[in-house]
Amino acid sequence: MSEEFDFDVAIVGAGPAGISAALTLAKAGIETVVLERGQYSGAKNVSGAALYGPILNELVPNYWEDENSFERYLTTKKITLLSESKSVTIDADLRNFNQVPYNGVTVIRPKFDRWLADKAEEAGAMILPDTMVEDLVWNDKQIVGVKSGEEVLKAKLVIIAEGANTMLVEKAKLAKKPKPRHFALGMKETYKLPKKKIEERFHLDDNEGMNNEILGYSKGIPGGGFYYTNQETVSFGLILNMDVLTKKKLKAPEVFEEFKEHSYVKKLLKDAEMIEYSAHIIPEGGFKHMPKLYGNGVLVVGDAAGMVLNAGLYIEGINFALESGKVAGEAAIEILQTNDYTKKQTKLYKKKLKESFAYKDLKTFKRASHFLENKMMFTYVPDLLTGLFEKLLRNNGYPRKRIVTSAIGYVFKKGKLFGLIKLLIGAVRSL
């Protein structure tokens, strides 16, 4: 097979996964092009959003010295359970996370993605915005490039980093069209809130950040709310399991609005002015529903590879995107040296990925997504815990019982004991 190639590697999508691959390749002197359908990197992207400092530091050493890279470093994590008019919050204040390279940092995607894309460009990658890749170019059973309108761009390897909507992965015959039960819908609002107010409200020092996961009060639909502090904005949203949402015949934007009516959420958003509304699908099939990660002339990274984890305490997307992109870049460098771009060589990517923390985490928590579909987590458990605290703390003039006696009595009275035991067993097995 003799082909004329325009580039060594063509990457579809300039999000964290695509740019991470491009940066890795460009640093090694590989001719790399990234095709981005948005007006700039991050223009089409929606996420929480936070990422791990150590991973970013590997890609861009001393990233924190550039103030455009991140918003705040995370020192406070809250997990809140909501029921009608009540809430219980676990508040982990971890100020020792204030050391570089930082444990986690919040980012604004249009800003962060563009900043990261600039790094890839500085390293020598070419980034083409406003370029929609509609299809792949085939030579028999080998993918040899991409198509955008009438334009054909030939490359020895194509890296698909198209995100959660896997249209090219399906065209590459690496996955079938996915099912709604393996997806959630995320809706997000960005609010302007003065820096001083953010810091006062959440007891943060300069540049420290807080993030809050919120379970319950979502009409019994598996999912949950999220809240991240940026410098002068906050990112707030609600994630809903698609299948349950439609079976309940509830409209997504209305469920979101009702969620915002809870007094706990109202306090989070007090005095804040909404400046943007966005939404996107989130792959939640987990380890068992990832597509095939490689084919003849092709590698798949990030959300497109289904590399998203929801394990309650750990909600990962950008980190896995950065890591899988980096691993794909490293594998591609070796594959190119063999002059063989078929599956025989591209499988190296999967071999390397299996050694990465991202793949291992997905495997460790492979039962988590199924566990978190258990509807009891989103109604019964928040009701039980908020109700229990109310019972224990209410002063009504009667002599108190021992705390343990009260608690056990309350749990028995609430019923669904078998369901609760099953849930606990599920938690032990999957988390």
Add this chain to the structure above:
Amino acid sequence: MSKSNKPKTLEEKLDLTKITTDQNYAHIEINPEICKAKCTTYDCVYGCPADCYKFTEEEEAEGPVVFDYVACLECATCRIICPHGSVDWKYPKGGFGVEFKHS
């Protein structure tokens, strides 16, 4: 800064997001024949975060649901959610569609 306590309507929320509409190209189209013949659940109406899918009872409507792509946030929910293959889903052409600035 406005501190009005009244929640924003969905239209007001969508107005905040910058969308460059391609007047000559509807990136998503539905097939009302399929909707009429096969659909009983109308998942698109419930799933769409931008209310692009609406029930209609207009006499001249070709199917039970009407769709308008103008406010589309390109989230892809309808592509995944429609069990009948009635949604022909493509992205807007390069440079068109949503442009998030703060997300």
